[in-house]
Amino acid sequence: MILTAGVIAAALMVTASAEEKIHYSAITAVEGLQFDPVRIKARAGEKLRIAFFNEDPNDQPHNIVIIKPGTLEEIQAASMAVTGDSQAKGFVPESEHIIAASGLLNADGSEELLFAMPEEKGVYHYVCTFPGHALLMYGAIYVGVSPGSITDDLNVPAVARNAEKERKEAILSVERPGMYRIFMEDAGPAAIAVALPHEFNYCWDAGNGRLRHLWIGDFVDATGLWRSNGNGFAKVLGEKIWQSQPGEKQYGLQFGESSPKSFSYLGYDLVEGHPLFHYLVDGKEISETLTSSLDGVAWTFTIDDPDVEVRLLAPTSEKASISSDTGARDGDWWVVPQEAASSFTLTLKKS
């Protein structure tokens, strides 16, 4: 009898602990008024523990409010109706549709929510109800419902739904020739990315008048920059075949042996879509452009009345060759004699 009772007690305990099993999810508020992840799954009636982190680098306060199916629009509208005591309530609106809510967390804050999911199956939402955030900042909890493909999922914000689509568009949308002034790796912050015909691409630095790198293939992926406030880099797609050395005060061109005493970027003209850059080095005006053929890239300079030899920073590369019928190589420099320096062209080819 005693043994039997013990077995029953043990069985009950197992049952009880199975019921107490807690489903754990971590959800983070990230840059761009978004939750990450934007979709989670749960079971009807189970206990859910959500660890919520505010890691938004833009110092935005956020909360997370779990709401019943079909009530997102109502809660979004309610979150905009700020009254005198909204702040005291952490900007959580009064609503019977709210299942659980965190406090309002400042950047780097975190909080754990523990609550039971209702028994009804459906698509629940989590939303930040800080005024102005709710229209963009929400995610979905799938309870007994299949989430399906995110690109077709109307339960998540368009930005999450379109991320993959946008990435493809960002890559493909450039017309060749075409250009963007945009943050690029291995260049200064005043970088310009240019797409040439024949799948050649280059990065030119307006901060120091210098060709920084050359690559073959697709242009850049700017999705990260365009979806945010511009933090980050446009990613080079394709294969880099040539690159100049780092250095913010390293200029691309100089007269004779000495570094430029002055540099001034003037701008560019679009010549059949190709930027023709203009800048001053030690007071002399220089124009520079790159054009392409199937063969390679022609890198052309015109210089207003050069009175000494011109030295162009053109380091060698294993993946590309640099040549010209004018001047000769001297280490990392291509040196053009004074008498030929008013107009000359170098050719960059893939090795």
Add this chain to the structure above:
Amino acid sequence: MIRFLILSLSLIGTSLSMVMADSPWTVELVPFEKSDDQQIGGIDVLPDGRVFVCFHQGEVRLYNPETKVWTTFAKGLHEPLGVYAESESSIVVVQRPEITRISDTDGDGVADRFRSISDDFGMSGNYHEFAFGPIKDPDGNWIVALNVASNGAGIRDEVRGDFLEVGLPREDFYVDDWQTAKNAAGRMYSRVAWRGCIVKIDDATGEITPFAYGFRSPNGIGFDAEGRLYASDNQGDWRGTSPLYHVEEGGFYGHPASIPWMPDFDGRPPLDIPIEELEERRTPAAIWFPHGTMANSPTEPILIPEGFGPFAGQMLIGEMNRPRIVRLILEEVNGVVQGACVPFIDDSGLASGVNRLAFGPENTLWTGHSHLSWAGGEGMTKITYDQAVKQQDVSSLKIRRDGFEVTFIEPVETPREITLSSFAYLYQKDYGSPKIDERTEDFEVEKTSPTTFRLTLKKPLREDFCYEFHFGDATHPMVAYTVREIPASN
């Protein structure tokens, strides 16, 4: 004159409620192709009504309101955040790296010449170093506001311009553990030229002269009818709530990051300067926008022209976080500009994120919306005024020695509920501020004209406090007046 005694701040009036139709201002959405980038950084209108608009992903497009057709004028700019239309073939744009004149020289409607007016300011590569403007001063100089960097990120391996060695050493910006370094950098920092300053740029030479200092994120500059310059700023460090500043040459507006760019900089890192010293130096805000209720992120201030309703000569300012445009009622007291803010359009079909505003011919107001990674919206709206539609609201609010004088647009027989509270915000390094020293105010109301009432407070007015009214008669009841100066007489 009728004199009412208001007991404990409220009174339920018996005035005949005016029959109010819809708003006199109609908000219309401008159509876009779905795939278009619709985050707007700048708007300006040509005399013929066509609208130049620049976008987050670097395009400048020209919108023809008659045909509702967009044409692309230029592409490939780096986060343009302001455009000034010189003609149909020439515009001036402020983008991250420079102020640029963009021209169509061959008359095909597409820009082919991009000339840097000036790029003689620093870029650390930090994402928060936005550049706002340009507006043109009466001498033909460009006024541009340069944002500081945010310690939400560090700086780039290569910066443009000289890096200022004051405070956190440059090499410490490149440590792996940015979370540790960020506090030493300061929440917002200015380590390359003119960050946190409003600058003046000579159109011909490109020479940049710092004009005023102490800004954080001044996403909005504009002149009033008297030619006074204003800049808005965003709640954050050293900004208890979002402010509007009346900007004067050489002034310091409270955020210390840009102190190294001041002519009398003595070498002390900004974060080492005692707050008492900063307090002494700074010019406080002309207007505080109460955070959470009035505006969380005010944008561009713009003068209201004649013909757009009863508020000509006052200003409007956009707000990012809610579908709202705020109206500014400014006055000069003891030589100091101060005043009130009140919602002008709330919702009514407007999107959030009113980033830029521009008036065109026939008193059309265009709004451009944006959000980047913050709260806001997208797209563009056209707002027009119909004088046949009347709307009751506060038309002016003036300070008196012992209270305020409020004027409504339409006559008010007996005022409905009026409530008033006063509070202040802290000037501090920490992000934002709670409301402090808040109290409700008791007052008497006296009618001085069919539209005007005097509110005489029981307690003396407090300088450097915000007085937040709720007028039961107004369509937009909340009006917040920031008291810097109290007039000596009534």
